[in-house]
Amino acid sequence: MLEFILLGLLFEPESGYALKQRFAEGATYFWDADQSQIYRTLARMEDKGWLRSQLEPSEDGPDQRVYARTPQGRRAFEVWLREDPIQPPVRLPYVAQLFLLGELEDLERTVEFLTSLRTQLRQRRRALEGVASDFDVRSIEDFHADLALRLGLATARARTKWCDDALRRTRRAMRKEPNS
Amino acid sequence: MLEFILLGLLFEPESGYALKQRFAEGATYFWDADQSQIYRTLARMEDKGWLRSQLEPSEDGPDQRVYARTPQGRRAFEVWLREDPIQPPVRLPYVAQLFLLGELEDLERTVEFLTSLRTQLRQRRRALEGVASDFDVRSIEDFHADLALRLGLATARARTKWCDDALRRTRRAMRKEPNS
DNA sequence: CACGACTAAAGGACTTGTCCTATAGTAGAT
DNA sequence: ATCTACTATAGGACAAGTCCTTTAGTCGTG
Structure with a gap:
């Protein structure tokens, strides 16, 4: 699930750190994810060929690994988008x-x-x-x-x-x- | 979480199988659990001393392992009940x-x-x-x-x-x- | 009596998610 | 100079949850 949300948020290339901020800001009302899990998921997605990454120097900190969707990534994302609405397990x-x-x-x-x-x-x-x-x-x-x-x-x-x-x-x- | 729900459902002794039915029937509107997970959770709870179990012959099938709350189990349950309302992670x-x-x-x-x-x-x-x-x-x-x-x-x-x-x-x- | 449906328990393998810790660069305050 | 806060990535350990398979007793139907 998180994979597809990350694909969606990566309509423009971004680092794991920036993606985490985005959850904290806006996306919190439909999903939230642990920092640690985001990094691991991004790495896994790159292995699958859905993303490619590049180390880029940052202005205010260490280098960033910036991820971008590959065409396969975009395709996988669209397939997911066209699935029937996915209900979460009931857990209240x-x-x-x-x-x-x-x-x-x-x-x-x-x-x-x-x-x-x-x-x-x-x-x-x-x-x-x-x-x-x-x-x-x-x-x-x-x-x-x-x-x-x-x-x-x-x-x-x-x-x-x-x-x-x-x-x-x-x-x-x-x-x-x-x-x- | 599931542990406490099972403690709650065990206000009278029951088998894992029966508990699973209860989810399917009524409790579905606040929780659901996999059969496999229920059995494993019950076993773990017995190890902790929250439950004790007994094998009992069943009328329509193999022996049942019937679980009952111990006093410690009841206490742990009450502590949980008195916690502040627990919000689930947002995941829609x-x-x-x-x-x-x-x-x-x-x-x-x-x-x-x-x-x-x-x-x-x-x-x-x-x-x-x-x-x-x-x-x-x-x-x-x-x-x-x-x-x-x-x-x-x-x-x-x-x-x-x-x-x-x-x-x-x-x-x-x-x-x-x-x-x- | 063979078969399917239901009752009943349990383990293997795997995925997902959480918590905590380590490492390291940058920038401003004391 | 040192401390703190923020930026940035990543791994270890573990808990929770899912899917699938195995084993085995019971009961009704054909």
Whole structure:
């Protein structure tokens, strides 16, 4: 997966270091990757012939290994792009926690949990809203970035709303059964 | 992560096989796990002293290894439950595809992609709605299961709505720039 | 009684991802 | 001069997860 994302981000040649920055900046809302993994993946991709690299002197540090897509790389990327939408494995740790929190029989703790979750969800929503606010669709690339961003936003908003509602419901349940 | 989910599901003793069924049935909306991984994880947990197991004859097949939580297991589980909500790493392959689809400069393909995605999202939504419809909150466990389910539902609904909107926007953009 | 479907457990091989550490150049502050 | 922060790459060790195969008991169907 990461291979194809890196291929996509390499529409112009860049170093592993710069690619890592790009995740930290923009791409965080659909993927994130460890520095170590990025370097290893780039190396592997070069072995496969999807990339070629060149050491280039840097102005503010040691030499950079700058990677560029090869025609094979571009082709592999397009094949991936034309695949059906790839769903991730369902893996929502905090939902698992919430689900299993039933076993504590302690609604007090559930309220605490949801309160903390609300903070997290709001943070994510605000982060996305921040990106969205200074976003101006000029190109077809921007258009797609905007679509992706809005999905994140829609998700984040639905979840914060759900969280508020869940808190209300839990507090109500607590008033009815203050013994638990 | 899986360790704690298994601890949670083992509120009563069960075999690896039965636990795998449970994922397939209900727990799919917050986690899924490979059969092979479940067995290995259970074995590891027994080594740690979180579980103990016993071979028991089965009525319809070979002997089952039935696992039960030990007091240490229960304690470890509670510690995990009391942790702050654990966010998963952001990893949305289909959003990455959509984002990078800009590089194809082919809105036709984007429409195709979104159409296919809509089918997938609707399926997930319907699956969750199916579970939700025959869901009756009787216990505090049910209450938490219901909260978790509703989060899935809210997410699924927001996403299908987003997808419909994205399709409309793309078709509109296509009429304006039919050359791309 | 042969066969397929289901129940049940488990290991091999591999990929992906994480955490930590090492190495080394550059540039500004003290 | 030295220290810190940032730029830059890379490897070791390990954890988590996937795919595939093996082994074996049970039960119903043809």
